[in-house]
Amino acid sequence: QVQLVESGGGLVQAGGSLRLSCAASGRDFSYYTMGWFRQAPGREREFVASITRRSGTSYADSIKGRFTISRDNAKNTVYLQMNSLKPENTAVYYCAADGALSTIASRKISDYDYWGQGTQVTVSS
Numbered sequence: 001q002v003q004l005v006e007s008g009g010g011l012v013q014a015g016g017s018l019r020l021s022c023a024a025s026g027r028d029f030s031y032y033t034m035g036w037f038r039q040a041p042g043r044e045r046e047f048v049a050s051i052t053r054r055s056g057t058s059y060a061d062s063i064k065g066r067f068t069i070s071r072d073n074a075k076n077t078v079y080l081q082m083n084s085l086k087p088e089n090t091a092v093y094y095c096a097a098d099g100a101l102s103t104i105a106s107r108k109i110s111d112y113d114y115w116g117q118g119t120q121v122t123v124s125s
Contacts, residue, residue, distance in 0.1 A: 001025075001026075002024060002025060002026045002028075002029075002032075002097055002099065002113075002114040003024070003025040003026075003114075003116075004022055004023070004024050004025075004095045004096070004097060004114055004115065004116035005022065005023045005024075005116055005117070006020060006021065006022050006093065006094065006095045006116045006117065006118060006119040007020070007021050007022075007023070007119060008020040008021050008119060009093060009119030009120045009121045009122075010120075010121070010122070011122045011124065012085055012121075012122070012123055012124070013123070013124050014085060014086055014087055014123055014124065014125055015084060015085065016085050016123070017081070017082060017083045017084075017085065018082045018085065018121060019079060019080070019081050019082070020036070020079065020080040020082065020093055020095075020119060020121075021077055021078075021079055022034070022036075022077060022078045022079070022080075022095030022116060023075075023076060023077050024076045024077070024078070024095075024097060025076070026076070029073065029076040029097075030053055030073040031053050031101050032053065032097045032098055032099065032101070033050055033051065033052045033053065033097075033098040033102045033103075033104065033105055033106060033111075034050065034051050034069075034071060034078040034095065034096070034097055034098070035047070035048075035049065035050035035051075035095070035096045035097075035098070035105075035106065035107075035112055036048040036049045036050070036069060036078075036080045036093060036094070036095060036096075037093070037094045037096060037109065037112075038089075038091035038092065038093045038094065038121075039091055039092050039094070039118075040088075040090060040091040040092075043091075045094070045109060046060070047060050047107040047108075047109070048060050048063060048067065048080070048093070049063070049067055049068075049069040049080060050069065050105040050106055050107065051069045051070065051071050051078065051105055052102070052103060052104065052105050053073075053103075054103075055070075055071065056103075056104070056105050057069055057105055058105035058106070058107055060107075063082075063089070066082065066083050066084045066085075067080060067081065067082050067083070068080070068081040068083075069081075078095065080093070082121070085121075085123045086123060087123045087124065087125050088123075089121065089123050090121060090122050090123050091121060092118040092119065092120050092121075093118060093119055093120075093121050094115055094116055094117075094118045095115070095116040096109075096112035096113075096114060096115050096116070097112060097113060097114040097115075098111050098112050098113060099112075099113035099114060100113070
């Protein structure tokens, strides 16, 4: 069993920054592709960013250039640095782990096996 715990969400004004963290349990963290997804009220959960064990990355077009995903395998932690935040970025952000040991930074929800509880990000106008 893998447990993921997100932190770092909060309320920020448009143009501001937040850094989300996801702390993972288990000794196999360094082998997992890790992803960030988000779900806004009344919307489907959508892909934000992902990172492989070798730090290959994928980003949603809507946030590319503003958000950066990174990982620290020694700390079993993945991060999402969010800059130039916009009101449309308001959502619950979820951390996920691909337990299939993929070598690609997947954008597909179905490729991820473990999910955190989420952390709320609210961006005011």
